[in-house]
Amino acid sequence: MAAGSTKREFEGSGDTQVVFKKKKDKCRVDNCFAEMGHIHKVVTRNLLQDVAMEMRSFVDQGCSTFIKINRLTLLNSNAIDGSSFSKAFCRISENDDEHSFACLFKKGLHILMTYMERKEMPVNEQESLVLDTLLHYLFEMKNAETKAPFGVLGNLGETDITIILTNHLFGKLCTSSHFLIDKQFKGKSKAKESCPCSNTECKMTGSFGDTGIGNPSVWHGNLDVIVNNQVVVEALEDEPDSDSPGRTPMEVKSTYLSRNPQIIAETIVFSFLQKKRHPEYSHFLFPCIGVNSKDMVVYFYDSKNDVLLESSPISMYTISGGVNLLAIVVSWLVVNHKYLCDGLTEGLKKETSGFFHQAEKVLPIYKNELQFGDVGISCPKPKHQFNFVDDPSRDVLKKDWLRILNVVFKK
Template identity: 45%
Template structure:
């Protein structure tokens, strides 16, 4: 194959050492006997939730979703067979996809590892030093955004000004600066409205939306409050809350999945992801709103596992991030046997399932329901026998001879 642009150099110059590291990293996504750790996907069943409360819709911060795990696990790569095959073909034969879009997607990963990793690894080596607001901005700017086909992302505008570099450092005419410690590092995204859902069901703001296609979610943290023992809010969150079976991130995933299915009915499959992050780990949820399948990955460390060949960022986390933010091109959807392991969300939300299917929106989603005067009009029904008793009672009271 001929290479006709400077961007193609990465396919020729990509070093053998990184190919070997990728080969080792892929084992974690495919082989359950892998000695370094196995990244699996486990189907979840929803036992109870407030997804369709008869009185109101709940914001994500108050979402309740009790789940249990099915006994079957699948490899993470089982839903990304396209992406895994593309990588293996490149590692074995340096084969580059003929399809221009797929070629571009592959180049995003190779460029990240070849050209940017050292700088980004240095920036992300102390992720726990950031508040939640700063963390989401840094990881979107230095990992997810660089691996996506578009580096554009939207950070919840309610977070603007809460973190370093997010207040007055950027002018109205320029992009805000990243809260990382690198001088003059500009965010490739911006602050905006990240609200999704409908006031009648689950709704609210997510932390970040990558390229309008992937949600980055986490639990709300009141960063203005003082933390016990002088620890940062993120450190407290890591001890008191778990990303595993996290009801808020699950709610965000389900809502976004229904929303994306409604927006893109032409999609080849409807398995849409949501990433949860902390300063130490990441987790990926997937929900298929056609087949009602909810999947949860194992926790994936942001550092360690395979640090030596590619700095201190976990190579597995990088590959997983690349697969997820480009799921549109790399994901095959749920396997046939997964379709029998229902999340039972359809039955949980039966009373308001039509709202999830047809009435969700992105942007300008309020947290309070509009006032409906008709709700206050109560129809009183009186039994004829009781009506007669009331008349007789009034006669007794009003009879002057009995006073």
């Protein structure tokens, strides 16, 4: 007899009839066993209004938390020296032009804003599932004690910061909550199997393994975490005091989220690797999230068009100490970029990062010989001595946010 069916006997006849009961769809979000669509019944209008207010920060250049992206140009690097990620060097020039972070995620923001305005779910099942993950997370953040783990990050090292943020934020916003953590972290974390947050019963949905990528002849090394097989997360300890004794300028600089050479190298190599493994993708703009206990910065590299981008810093918390809704929405867009990202705009394709020129001698290795896992970690010293050069920050131009919003979603 088919699953979900029952037998019914008719009185006085001895005949039986099989009655098929329609199986109820279950929610597909991890660790949720309620009926499909239940979350839409409890997401309140106030919650959606809170999210809508935060959306201004994507496009309103007059807003103090406006999120922009800048194209970065590589003036010099050790990309051809066989250096590990931890010894990567990039001398960076920031371009004058500024773009809205939203221009990369018009599709994702259209899905979210359509739901906020009309409570309409996407017709596409995969997109509906992706939206469900965000709605679940937002509802739980407002109605459960899920804020607690983030309050202890300032007292932890980068290993535990990485695991907590991935286990409680980035992983929860994906269609699959599984993530791969650098196996070298296993001996450094406070807990081996459970999450190092304050809840002793909290288990990790990720596992330790080989996160090595690259090639020993070029940039290579282990990534902190790979989320959803699509996104790299790299955590850094909080920025030290520049006057800290015993620290060289290079060591101090390497802890900064902005224009961080290690994260830039990882972003570039990861994009080349993904292009090699998934040539069928519609675009090859892949992200890497850099985080510390307070802020996050998102890097993107397109290994087809040679374009390197960096977002402005995004605070993880509000002034009152709660988790920043804007950081949640940005994280959701980035970890689901496979479904929500449109790739580069035509305007962003006009100028390259210069990496192809910098790595011209070894570019075939980057394009064809990178590997995932079992990467030899040989770390020869760079052949040249480099000096870090900071570029002045650019002032944000003020524009009408409603006009920009119309441009962002103009079809």
